[in-house]
Amino acid sequence: MIFSIDEVNRSQRLLPNLTLGFQMYDSCSAEARALQGTMWILSGQQDPVPNYQCQPGQLVPAIIGDSLSATCLLMARVLGIYRYPQISYSAVVPTLSDKAQFPSFFRTIPSGNEVAFCIARLVLHFGWTWVGVLELENDYGQQGSQIIKSELAKHGRCIAFAEVLPLVYSQEKILRIVQAIRQSSARIIVVICTESLLIQVMEEISRQGISGRVWVANHSWSSSRSFSRREFAVTLGGTIGVAIRRGEMTEFRDHLFRLQPFGSPSDPITMAFWEHAFRCQWKIQSEGNGTMARSSQVGKELPICTGYESTRSLEETILDVDNFRFTYNVYNSVYAIAQALHNLIHCTPGEGPFAQATCSLFRDLKPWQLFHYLKRVRFLNKDGEEVYFDQNGNPPPVFDILNWQLDAAGNVHYVKVGGFDLTAPKGKDFTINETAIVWHGGHQQVPRSVCSNSCVPGFRRAARTGAPLCCFDCVPCSPGEITNQTDSSECFKCPESHWSNRRQDQCVPKTLEFLSVYENLGATLCVVAIFGCLVTLLILSIFIRHRNTPIVKANNRFLSYILLLALLLCFLSSVGFLDKPHTLTCKFRQVAFGTVFTVCVACILAKTLTVVIVFNASKPGSKMRVWVGPKLPNSIAMACSLLQILLCSIWLTGSPPYPQVNLKFNTERILLECNEGSPTAFWLMLGYLGILACVSFLMAFLARKLPDSFNETKYITFSMLLFVAVWLSFIPAYLSTQGKYMVAVEVFAILASSLGLLSCIFFPKCFVILLRPQMNSKGFLLGRKTDATSMRINRNRN
Template sequence: MDQVPVSAWTTGPYDIGLLKGVGETSCSDDEKGAGQHRTQKEILLQAQLKDFVYHLFSLEIPSGKEPYAKKVSYGAMDPRFSDRVKFPSFYRTVPNMVHEPRGIARLLKHFGWSWVGILTSDDDIGTRAAEELAREITRSGACLAFNERLRKPPHYTWEQMKRTLFVISSSTANVVILYGTKEDWTNFHFLYGKESVTLHRHMRNVHFKTTSGEMSFNAQGDPPTRFDIVNWLYFSKVNIKFSKVGNFIINSSGQVQFNLSDRDILWHPGFTQIPRSVCSESCTPGFRKVLQKDRPICCYDCTPCPDGEITHLSDMANCIPCPRDQWSNERRDACIPRITEFLAYEDPLGLVLSSIASFFFILTAGVLGIFMKYRKTPLIKANNRDLSYTLLLSLMLCFLCSLLFMGRPSRTSCHLRQTSFGIIFTIAVSSVLGKTITLIIAFKATKPGSMFRKWVGTRVSSCLLLLCTLVQVLICTMWLAHSAPFPDIDTTSETGKMILQCNEGSVIWFYSVVGYMGFLALLSFVAAFIARKLPDSFNEAQLITFSMLVFCSVWISFIPAYMNTKGRYMVAMEIFAILSSSAGLLGCIFIPKCYVIILRPERNTKEYVMGKHTKN
């Protein structure tokens, strides 16, 4: 087999190997003929396991009851020696192994290795080391792929070794932590001598220099914590080179120093960059982590954030909702301003509606001009001229008030929209109701001895108009006082858009205004229906009946349509209802009269209006 350098690591006197190997190596001619190919990872692990299994040992910790004369050790790293009750005069020149897992965790974090395995000796040291390593690795955010023990010979058979090898080779982790002892450090060396308080006192204060740095002891008899990070280069079993590439130091004040020179590291030739060892690849911004069921926290799936939420950092567990006036971009990694929309005058829909409103306003103004020009003719005088003027003026304002619903909503426009609409429409419907009541009174008064003679005139209709309008004014005033409409934004109707609109404040007050207008319209319809059989030439009850039928049909259809419409189309729906109902009143009541006045002037006579004309 060709000699291929393989990178391994050690962090101190104990063999803490981070084993790496990828790809396949060349085999001998016999192996090629047999078609046997093994990955570099398998070859390295088998070689390490064979060497490692025969060089494990466990510390014999005295019980503390028998005399203990060993004073200084340069190999004992067990943390139990720091117990000053059991070992009051014990000192060591090697660091306490309790700090070693912290250095390993920092090394793993430095390279971004979050998915690793552990191999330790099957004794007290190995068990404690495995527990501490697992705790520090988990604390640093990494996860364990496996945690295996290696027994000492002769209890560790080749079959057990193959089973361990299978666990390692079948794992997806590319980094394995091997915790054990090197061959030339298989025994502890202690200094013997009589236990002396004087010696113990001087050992506490000893301070000297070594090739590795200054040496001193703390109250537990431990030296400064220092672990060297060594790059092992395996060219063959007999050709192994070592290269120090960094260290991990904890000084007397507890400050941690981690130093590593990446440029001095020699990796396996199969790596073109620093190797990776993760259970799941990092979730990029725009995705969130979803833990896999019954797997460690390092194993997860990356799920895209929903609309309106983002993650701006990698490996975020939860998506962050965007502010109300913002929306997530396509990559879901940043919030961008929403597209602002409202029913503007220059929009196609706004242009159509404003053009229709302007047309009917001009048309109504023309009808009013005709009525004023021919105000002394019998037809206009017979149909309550003053109420006709009031109705036409209110219809003109109805067409104009629809324009208040367009444009960018403001506090003033939101207040004026519904209140002006409600009051002006109430005046229009009340005028129609007054015309109908006046028509009925005038017909009843023609009978001899009728009590309705004293009610004939404009006083009844004027009082009725004023009373009905005051009720609506009261409702609108209470609405503005208790829960006035206000500018609001709609972020749910259209994805990624923010629709500016007026919030009605109170739905109850809004439907009270509409309901009151509907009540007046229903009264007008009933009154006109009762008066429909009056002489055809005299009354306009049939025209009022038909106009109220159109009016009520529009607003009855408006309510469910309005409740099921969102965004700017809700505003367009209300404008359409205002225009169509107003146009219905104008067309049904006044267009026939204009037809007679302009095109059939022979019918605009007192005899014809009173029904005394001769029918041909």
């Protein structure tokens, strides 16, 4: 402050014809003394008289200080009544920005709200979600920590613990705080505290050997040399913090290096500093009319100060010429007042808060007049930075980001790694060089501080009961749901046409499912169907080749041909089920299957009736001889088939089957299937077929013991027994399966029943034709018991 005032007085530009002086009053950080000093300045004497200036001509137009927020609050409340300008270089409590309570208060240090906001942004930038907080037990600490907690909570961060640092030393409270730090899993600890009160806690932490934490410092101690001692190196190495911006002040650095106590023999401040810095004491000696100095350490055995000690040899803890931060604020405070005085003296007549006659009369200056110009002051200092106050009396919120780095000798160095300029446009107000940061233990990687590890894609966060939001469990998404981001709070359901992949971090199209010839099951059924077709064609060719033999001609040769052709179509109709459903195949595959099987069963029924009619007609005097012949069996087969064709035609006309995509069949697959259109028509078709089969089985069973050397009804009985058994088993199997297996069950029933009919009815005849030709004779078929009537009947049968 003394240097700045001297510099202003030497300036030819600023206040050229005026000399600034100063008075100093030490509040000793006591609120009562600060209030007493304020009243003393206002009244002009040690025994203050409120509202009176007891020493006319003595002008103190502004006050710089105090450093503590608590003392500034009292001073500003009194000074604001008189609009007496006050500039603090260190008080950050946000309450002082309230112009309704403190109208004449200014400061060259940003508000604590802005400091806290920058600390919160720093925590958010590094992705720390689990943070501990130490706050001072006053408005300064509590308001700052509240802003930090609010900002972190707004972005989903959590407070692991919040401990209050006592204003009055308490060993019990300090031990409790240290224990909370030790037990917490939080590795990031934000500290809103002053240097003097924090050092007691840090000493206890260092004594207990607690390390591995990253401390986030506020401006009060982020650049403090009190913590640069080696005993704190292990504990505080890697600390990162927000600091008020540093000024270069090259001339002041040179001034400190040139400082000599003999240059100002009446300066008690320099003398006291010299004793403290060099740990010596002045020898009391007379010089002229008085003494040069009086030792402040009388009675202590210390070396005598010579006055020629070099300030360049002092440690940084005593004289830190590379860290002008609060010093820079004092410098700007002095120049702000000087600039305001300069503007007042050089005011434009007719403007300002007072008459133009007093515009240049400095001796009549009132503090409230200076207050008017101080509010509007704006200038560039020697570092080229703009100095001004906003509407709340605060300076531009500009901060440095410091990282505490250790050298090889274990000494702490404060390295600037970024900064905040809240006056800059959004996106440019925060800069940081992460590669320049050295964290605890010398690591370059950003440390992690989480209550729970992040949930990878495919998992969602599930909150723990009674725990903070940041403490959660990672629960896998349900089938069909995904998360494609880290730490998702919920899973998202895939569209109906998609399904979650194995890792459940992506929706993939569902697999199309239908019974295909390109898979094992479909290929097997297709091979069986082709085999049945080939066997049927082989039997048909055998029958055609031996068409004039008795065993082929027996029991209506024409119906045998029709039955073989129908069985051939049955095998072919099953292939229509082994493909991707299309409109044509869906529409006709069930109809084709039902029609050709009806023809098969109708032919079998007609052949059974033929045997019964012929046997009864062979009895003497039977009236059934008129029914003997091919007309009745053929008519029965045709009538039964036409009835099924009529039923299927109504089905196709009214509600035909159609292909559909079944998304609800399976969660992982899309079923391509044929919707039968009318389930009633489908089951009526099967029911009619079942009735014909049952009638055929019943008649064949009753006629199985009719005397004949080759009674075909025996084989028809076996074939229909197999047929009925297959289709009775088909019904529950069909209803209990889904998807392609339902289709496979129907195809299997078609093939099994077709093969059953083919083998039971035609294999015995082929055996006789090919391997027992001697049995393929009229005499053998009639069993040598033929009479004229039976011969006639046999001719009619043929």
